[in-house]
Amino acid sequence: MLLGGMAATAATVLLKQSSGQVVQTALSGNRLLLHDPTKVLGPMPSQLGSRSPYEQPLRKPTDTSSRTPLQDLYGTITPSDLHFERHHGGIPAIDPQRYELLIHGMVERPTVFTLADLKRFPSLSRIFFLECSGNFRSGKEKMTPQDICGLTSQSEWTGVLLSTLFREVGIHPKATWFLAEGSDAAVMTRSIPVNKALEDGMIAFAQNGEALRPAQGYPARLLLPGWEGNTSVKWIRRIEVSDQPFMTREETSKYTEQVGDKVRQFSFVMDARSVITFPTYPAVVQKGWIEIRGIAWSGRGKIAKVEISTDAGKTWQPAQLGGPVLDKAHTAFRYLWLWDGKATEIMSRAVDETGYTQPTLAQLKKARGNNMGGYHLNSIIAWQIKSDGSVLLVPENTR
Amino acid sequence: MYLRKNLPQQLATGRLLPLCLLVLLAVGCAQKKDDAQPLANKQLPSRFGFGRPATAAQIAAVDIDVRPDGQGLPPGSGTVPEGRAIYATKCASCHGATGVEGPYNRLVSSDTSRAKAIGNYWPYATTLFDYIRRAMPFNAPGSLSNDEVYHLTAYLLHANGLVAADIEMNAANLPKVVMPAEDLFFPDDRTGGAEIR
Numbered sequence: 076m077l078l079g080g081m082a083a084t085a086a087t088v089l090l091k092q093s094s095g096q097v098v099q100t101a102l103s104g105n106r107l108l109l110h111d112p113t114k115v116l117g118p119m120p121s122q123l124g125s126r127s128p129y130e131q132p133l134r135k136p137t138d139t140s141s142r143t144p145l146q147d148l149y150g151t152i153t154p155s156d157l158h159f160e161r162h163h164g165g166i167p168a169i170d171p172q173r174y175e176l177l178i179h180g181m182v183e184r185p186t187v188f189t190l191a192d193l194k195r196f197p198s199l200s201r202i203f204f205l206e207c208s209g210n211f212r213s214g215k216e217k218m219t220p221q222d223i224c225g226l227t228s229q230s231e232w233t234g235v236l237l238s239t240l241f242r243e244v245g246i247h248p249k250a251t252w253f254l255a256e257g258s259d260a261a262v263m264t265r266s267i268p269v270n271k272a273l274e275d276g277m278i279a280f281a282q283n284g285e286a287l288r289p290a291q292g293y294p295a296r297l298l299l300p301g302w303e304g305n306t307s308v309k310w311i312r313r314i315e316v317s318d319q320p321f322m323t324r325e326e327t328s329k330y331t332e333q334v335g336d337k338v339r340q341f342s343f344v345m346d347a348r349s350v351i352t353f354p355t356y357p358a359v360v361q362k363g364w365i366e367i368r369g370i371a372w373s374g375r376g377k378i379a380k381v382e383i384s385t386d387a388g389k390t391w392q393p394a395q396l397g398g399p400v401l402d403k404a405h406t407a408f409r410y411l412w413l414w415d416g417k418a419t420e421i422m423s424r425a426v427d428e429t430g431y432t433q434p435t436l437a438q439l440k441k442a443r444g445n446n447m448g449g450y451h452l453n454s455i456i457a458w459q460i461k462s463d464g465s466v467l468l469v470p471e472n473t474r
Numbered sequence: 475m476y477l478r479k480n481l482p483q484q485l486a487t488g489r490l491l492p493l494c495l496l497v498l499l500a501v502g503c504a505q506k507k508d509d510a511q512p513l514a515n516k517q518l519p520s521r522f523g524f525g526r527p528a529t530a531a532q533i534a535a536v537d538i539d540v541r542p543d544g545q546g547l548p549p550g551s552g553t554v555p556e557g558r559a560i561y562a563t564k565c566a567s568c569h570g571a572t573g574v575e576g577p578y579n580r581l582v583s584s585d586t587s588r589a590k591a592i593g594n595y596w597p598y599a600t601t602l603f604d605y606i607r608r609a610m611p612f613n614a615p616g617s618l619s620n621d622e623v624y625h626l627t628a629y630l631l632h633a634n635g636l637v638a639a640d641i642e643m644n645a646a647n648l649p650k651v652v653m654p655a656e657d658l659f660f661p662d663d664r665t666g667g668a669e670i671r
Contacts, residue, residue, distance in 0.1 A: 164615060177528055177536060185528035192524045243522060254539055260615045262608040264539060313536050322542050322598045324605040328590075331659070334671075338595070338655070342662040375666045429666030442670045 132157055135221055139163075140207070142225025146352045151370060151397070151405040152202070153228035155283045160290045161207045161226060163325075164260030167310050171286075171294040176278065180253070180316035183245030190294050193278060196235040196243075200281075201300070204229045204372045204405045206345050208303035208330060211452035216459070216467040220352050223456060223468065227372070229405040230291075232298050234279035237272035241316075250316045254323075255297045258312035265306045266320035267299065271343070275300050278311065301374030301403035302343040303451075305330055332450045334443045345374030347433050348453040349381050349408065349425035359464045362416035367394070370405040373427035377401065380426045381408040387420035388457070394423065414460065420469060422457040436471050445474060540604040544649035547603065550620040551644040554637075557629025560622055564611050573633055578612070582633045593634030597659050599651035603627045624648075 132148065134141035140161040143153055153159075171190050179185035207226035212218065219225075250269050257263035267276070279298040280287060287293040292309030299306050305325055320326065320341070331340045349371035354360045371381045377400050382391035397407035408423070424433040436454040439447065457469035540546040562571075569575075573582030573591070583591035592602060607623045609615050618626070628643035636651055637643070664671045 164609065164612075177533065179528055179533050179537070185533060186525040187528045187532060188525040195524050196522060197518070239518065242518065242520075243524065256536075256539070260609070262538070262615070264604075264608070315537065315539065317541075319541065319543075321539050321604075322601055323539070324601050324609075327597050327601050327659075328592075328595060328605075336658070337660055338597075338658045339663070340659045340661055342664060344662075344664065344666075346664065346666075427666070430668050431666050432668070434670045438670045 134159065135225065136160075140226060142221045143228045145220040145225055145227075145350065145370070146355055146358075147221075148352070151229050151407050152283065153230060155230065155285070155288050155291070158205075158228040158230060158282075158288065158291055159207065159226045161209075161304060162259060162261070162290070162309070163263055166289050167257075167259045168289075169258065169294060169310060174294045174312075176295060176311060176314070178240060178244045178314045178316070180314075181247035181250040181318065182241075182316050183247070184243075186244045188240070190280065193235055193280060193295060196239050198233055198235050199277070200231050200233040202229065202231045202401055202404050203298070203300040204345075204403065205298075205304050205307060206372070206374075208305065208342075208345065208450045211449065211454070211473070213468070213471040213473065215470055217356055218468045218470075219357070220350050220355050220456075224348075224350055226304070227405070229372075230282045231284070232277070232279040233281035234277040234295070234298060237276040237278065237297075240278065241269075241272060246316055249318055252317050252320045254313070254315040254317065254321045255306070255308040255311055256313040256315070257292075257296075257308045257310045259310050263305075263308050263310075263325065264321065264323040265308055265325055266317075266323060266341075267297075267306060269316070271299055271302070299343075301345060301376075303330065303345060306343060330450060332443070332448045333446045336444075342451055343374075345372075346451065346453045347371070347373035347375065347378065347425045347427035347431050349378075349423040349433060350456055351421065351423050351458060354421075354460070354466045355458055356466050356468055358466050360414065360460065360466060361464055362414055365412045365414050367410040367412050367421060367423075369408055369423055371396075371408055371423070371425035372403070372405045373425065373429075373431070374403055375431065376403065376428045378406040378425055379428045379430075381406075382424050382426070383408075383410040383412070383421065384424075385412050385414075385419060385421050388422060388455075391424070416462060418462045419460050420457050421460060422455050422469075424455050436473065447473070449473065538604075538608060540600045540607075542598040542600050542649065544600060544645055547600070547645035547648060548620045549645065550624050551642050552621060552624025552626070552628045553642055554625075554628050554632045554639050557625035557627070557632075560625055561629055564614075564618075565626070568612060573630065581630055591634065592630060593636060593654070595655050595658075597653055597656040599627070599631060599636070599648055599653055602630060603648060 132144045134157055141159060143157050143159045174190045176188045204227055210224045210226035212223050252266050252268055255265050255267055277298050278295055280295045282291055287296060295311055296309040297307050297311050331338050349369055351367055351369040353368045354365060367383055371378045381394040383394045384391045394408040394410040400406050426432045433453060433455055439454055452473060459467045459469055568578045569581050574580050580589055580591045583593035603623055606626055624643045628641055631637045631651060632639055
């Protein structure tokens, strides 16, 4: 019996499940009287924690993906069970005891690594966002940040650097590309420049302090910081080093975008972007002080600043960034706004350390043409604040 | 700010030394960028000796990729009529009787529609073989024999007007199929900075 969204009226009791685990459960109505927490002995320590029954943030799944509830989160780390999903052949069941990563091709020593082998190498933990390059929906007023761009999440990833592994197998000096292949039903493949591997690519086996979640590539995945999510091949089973790209389906038929009459390929980096997460639909706000909050990120490095407009884009003020501002990471921003109660539009725009400023959709269309498709759409997102305090998306048409 | 005014003087007197050290350290850390490099490679042993050598058989068992130059294509061959028959039983339910109807991805392009499909958007014919072999049919991935994949590749390329009806598709001629879309593709030209692309 879980009653979410009834925080105002519900009380909480403890139930012992058949498994022996004690959980908090909400009750409502006349049983409220029972519930003075100072008069009831609380649950004793347990092996595994759980969320308060009053808090039930959920992903929003479709057939091919599920979206992170950005508007329900705080700070910048995405709880692992709310990390967005995008997979092309479902989640494979992989026994970690039998897992192997093969590295071959233009290397001196083709090698098979078990999971235990990978964990023996020097490892590191770093915080990065991971975003699907098809992360933009619009067209309706009643859309949440989750609906619009919930295909981005952030974790602390732990793993071994690819540069360490490539050194171990003796990568050929003339090697320029490698194929990364997953062991899912899609046997997902992408070609990746060796330079990215040497710069900051890693094979990650943990996320937010524990082993990867199955949906995130358990037991091991490629992780390419700041690059479109599809390149960070999950459930990685094989790396083939080469001197040319393999031109797989996911880098030709998909994950390419029309620019004018041409098609841009290997557009790996996620350009700078920001999204307000409060106030957004379906929030209703009141006249007076409002803290506008959100996240900003760039695949090219650090966020340099985020600017807020509360007058439909006429003027812009700097927002405060939550530090430390990390490379290729969701960065929290906030801006204190005194709302006079008149209808207006609010929006945010990110600027990264390369000097790139988050564009409008019109700017993207001007640069790419009207047939630009659905990848790498990082335009400014605007919200209507109605005089009754309701908040609605300013819908846009990508075509 | 007040520091800046007196900077030369303070530097000269050494009063600023501790501060300088702090700044240097901070700058050093920021520039290093790299907690990404837990150990500079020169500090790593040249080899750890972890993992075990891969045998030729181990590699062959999973090395299924096919490059545009044809490397990786297996022996075998296929024809359009046989491909058409296999398509009808194993593919049409999801991609439509003629490859345009769906419900899933359209596979056959036409002169009259701009809708993306193999004939007007795929830059390399080898990709088709590679993808069908690794991922299709969606509900029974990896179930096709190499010959079946050659048949289907021949059929779908023919349906897109790219090869003749009597072709016998194999490892030698598949990489030579000219794909009209190849010329459309260009590598990423976004570089950060002020320009929107």
